[in-house]
Amino acid sequence: MKITFIAPPSLDGKPAADRLYGCAYSFYYLPHIPSLLCATVLRDNGYKVELPDFPAHKKNIQEFTDYIKTTDTDIFIFYSVFLTKRTDLLAREMIRKIKPDSRFIYMGPYPTAFPHELIDDREDTVVVRGEPELTTLNLVKAIDSGFLNRDIANIVFRKGKDVLHGPFGEFIQDIDSLPVPDRRLLDHSVYFNSKMKASPQTVLLTSRGCSFKCWYCFPNSLSYVREAVHKERYGKKPPVKIMSAARVERELKEIAELGFKAVSVMDDNFIWGEQRTLQLCGLFKKYNLEWSCLARADLITEPIVKAMKESNCTYVDFGIESFDPEVLKCIRKELDIGKAKATIKLMQRYGVEPEVNILIGSCPTETEDSIKRTIDAVEELKIHYVLYSIATPFPGTELYEAAKREGWLIGGEYSLNDAVYESVLSYPQLKKEDMERLIAWAYRRHYFSLHFILKELRSLTSYTEFFSKLKTGLIVFKKYVLGMQKKESEM
Numbered sequence: 021m022k023i024t025f026i027a028p029p030s031l032d033g034k035p036a037a038d039r040l041y042g043c044a045y046s047f048y049y050l051p052h053i054p055s056l057l058c059a060t061v062l063r064d065n066g067y068k069v070e071l072p073d074f075p076a077h078k079k080n081i082q083e084f085t086d087y088i089k090t091t092d093t094d095i096f097i098f099y100s101v102f103l104t105k106r107t108d109l110l111a112r113e114m115i116r117k118i119k120p121d122s123r124f125i126y127m128g129p130y131p132t133a134f135p136h137e138l139i140d141d142r143e144d145t146v147v148v149r150g151e152p153e154l155t156t157l158n159l160v161k162a163i164d165s166g167f168l169n170r171d172i173a174n175i176v177f178r179k180g181k182d183v184l185h186g187p188f189g190e191f192i193q194d195i196d197s198l199p200v201p202d203r204r205l206l207d208h209s210v211y212f213n214s215k216m217k218a219s220p221q222t223v224l225l226t227s228r229g230c231s232f233k234c235w236y237c238f239p240n241s242l243s244y245v246r247e248a249v250h251k252e253r254y255g256k257k258p259p260v261k262i263m264s265a266a267r268v269e270r271e272l273k274e275i276a277e278l279g280f281k282a283v284s285v286m287d288d289n290f291i292w293g294e295q296r297t298l299q300l301c302g303l304f305k306k307y308n309l310e311w312s313c314l315a316r317a318d319l320i321t322e323p324i325v326k327a328m329k330e331s332n333c334t335y336v337d338f339g340i341e342s343f344d345p346e347v348l349k350c351i352r353k354e355l356d357i358g359k360a361k362a363t364i365k366l367m368q369r370y371g372v373e374p375e376v377n378i379l380i381g382s383c384p385t386e387t388e389d390s391i392k393r394t395i396d397a398v399e400e401l402k403i404h405y406v407l408y409s410i411a412t413p414f415p416g417t418e419l420y421e422a423a424k425r426e427g428w429l430i431g432g433e434y435s436l437n438d439a440v441y442e443s444v445l446s447y448p449q450l451k452k453e454d455m456e457r458l459i460a461w462a463y464r465r466h467y468f469s470l471h472f473i474l475k476e477l478r479s480l481t482s483y484t485e486f487f488s489k490l491k492t493g494l495i496v497f498k499k500y501v502l503g504m505q506k507k508e509s510e511m
Contacts, residue, residue: 021164022068024093025055029074029084031114032106034436036075040223040286042101042129042241043412043439049076050284051211053223054128054152054242055099056201061153062160064199076210084111088118095123095163097156100130101241102414103436109138112145123163127152132245133415135176139183147176150249151192151228151242174249191246191258195228196267200274208280215375215405216334218281218310226268226300229260230288232316233352234341235418236382236411239288248416262292265299269306276307282334285313290336294321301327310334317360317374325370335373335405338364341382343397344390350383351419364401375405378462381455382411382419384428384447388454395462404475408462410443410455 030036035045039052052073059069070093074084096115098108108126115122126138127148135147146168148155155174162168168177173189192198208220229243238244250258275283283304290313291297301324304311314337328336340360342348348355367374376398380391398406413420415434423429428445430452437444440459446452466472 021094021160022070022092023059023062023095023097023160024091025052025059025069025071025097025099026111027052027055027071027073027075027099028107028111029079029081030107031081031110034103034107035438037101037103037107039099039101039104039128040241041238042103042244043238043414044409045103045438048214049073049211050213050221050223050286051203051206051208052099053201053225053286055097056203056206057198058097058099058127058152058156059205060199060202061157063202063205065157065161067160069205071206073206073210077207078210085114085118088115093119093122095125095160097125097127099128099152099241100126101128102130102133102434103438105130105134105137106436116142116144125156125159127156127245129241129244129248129414132248136183139176139178141178143178143180145177149174149176149245150189151246153198154192155189188249188253191228191250192261195261196264200271203275203278203280213282213284213312215373216282216284216310216312220280221282221284222275222280223284223286224268224271224275225286226263226290227260227287227292229258231257231260232289232354233257234339235352235422236379236413237417238412238414240286243288244414244416251416260292262296265296265303268300269303272303272307272309276309280309282310283312285311287314289314289316289319291315291319291324294324297324298327301331301333304333305331308332312336314339316355317363318355320363320366322366325366325372328372329370333372335375336367337375337377337407339377339379341377341379342386342390343394344386347383347386347390347394350385351379361397361401364403368402373404375407376401376403377407377409380408380410380459380462381443381445381447381450384422384426386447386450388450388458391458395458395465399466404472406462406466407440408459409439410441410445410459412437412439412444 037045040050055071059071063069100108112124124145125148131138131147132149138147146159158172170184170186172186175186177184203222208222212221230239247257310332312335317338341353343357345357364374378394413423413429428447430444430446435444443452443455
């Protein structure tokens with residue numbers, strides 16, 4: 021039996037969306053580690069697997085159709101996020117017309133949140149909710165044997181007139197027990213992070229989940245699905261699961277042996293104690309890998325920053341969200357602004373780039389003045405990389421529940437939007453148009469300043485790096501200069 025984890029080209033007229041986080045359309049593509057891990061589990065149990073990524077390889081709809089006509093796939097698996105739901109549903113219909121006997125599995129944030137939207141009047145589709153690795157293995161075995169039933173945890177499927185639900189299944193307790201994802205299953209030549217210098221590049225997960233309580237939070241897609249199912253059962257987040265240093269070393273050793281030179285760590289928070297963090301820094305240094313990560317600014321210590329610098333950490337991504345203490349209190353960020361600023365300056369002093377994420381519209385009491393003060397603070401700190409986004413109330417978050425209840429959600433329900441360009445929220449004192457205007461202004465002010473452009477040019481070390489950054493810059497220009505001018509002319 022052959023199973024294909026398929027990422028179709030965009031079929032809904034929108035740009036292709038990122039599937040690792042699922043909250044924005046892609047500036048660049050990274051290897052989809054959840055699908056790769058799931059595919060490795062199936063391959064290790066004797067199944068043939070394939071992972072065609074049409075958007076990353078810039079393959080079009082005709083090439084997608086040609087692939088479906090020639091593949092001997094038995095089961096197509098879609099790892100769906102909210103922004104890909106229309107594409108993934110249209111792709112299923114295309115496959116049904118060409119290969120009517122195909123079976124389908126949907127997993128990821130969108131199927132976990134809205135499983136019944138994927139179950140129609142046919143019996144060819146099963147939804148996997150929550151962590152997919154072991155559930156998918158059990159499901160594929162059942163389909164292969166011809167005995168699919170509701171005993172498998174966290175699945176939804178149709179049987180005759182009934183839509184059946186499997187029992188609740190707990191999250192994976194020991195993530196060390198999962199295999200090292202076989203990166204040979206993916207052609208990594210098309211994946212890049214423009215903020216990294218070395219290549220080829222890959223991604224890594226060393227933990228699952230986040231213990232903090234921000235009310236807007238939309239973590240990486242794997243954390244989202246485990247949290248969503250656990251919250252339904254227990255009304256709270258599941259505990260964080262952390263990979264041992266020994267298991268991380270086994271994966272980094274294989275990454276280095278395969279010839280990779282750079283690793284983006286995609287954990288929701290990389291810092292789980294100083295001792296473990298120092299151990300992991302030592303491993304990146306041992307295997308001579310450039311790397312980056314996401315972390316809480318208030319968990320960084322000077323020994324950690326020193327170790328990051330010595331182990332070739334290029335940048336650390338901080339979710340600051342706002343430099344207004346009242347906004348941080350509102351969204352339950354539990355972050356001290358003084359500590360955050362001190363951490364940013366410490367990183368700059370050691371030469372590890374701090375990237376800052378700023379979230380506009382995350383609090384109903386936020387104002388245009390407070391947003392401008394935050395943008396001013398970013399410029400005063402001379403932060404090089406900043407990602408501005410408009411808060412999106414994704415289903416399953418507390419912001420979503422509040423937005424529906426209070427009438428802040430345009431149209432009354434979540435709709436697809438580009439979180440770094442469009443707002444689906446509108447508050448009494450901060451309208452949708454205000455947020456979209458402010459975020460465009462913030463991007464233009466920062467990324468088209470002479471200071472930023474000159475620093476980027478001085479930092480270039482190769483033609484590959486130049487072209488990757490040029491590509492990202494053109495996307496930003498198209499979106500925030502040309503795109504916003506068009507939007508403003510339509511207002």
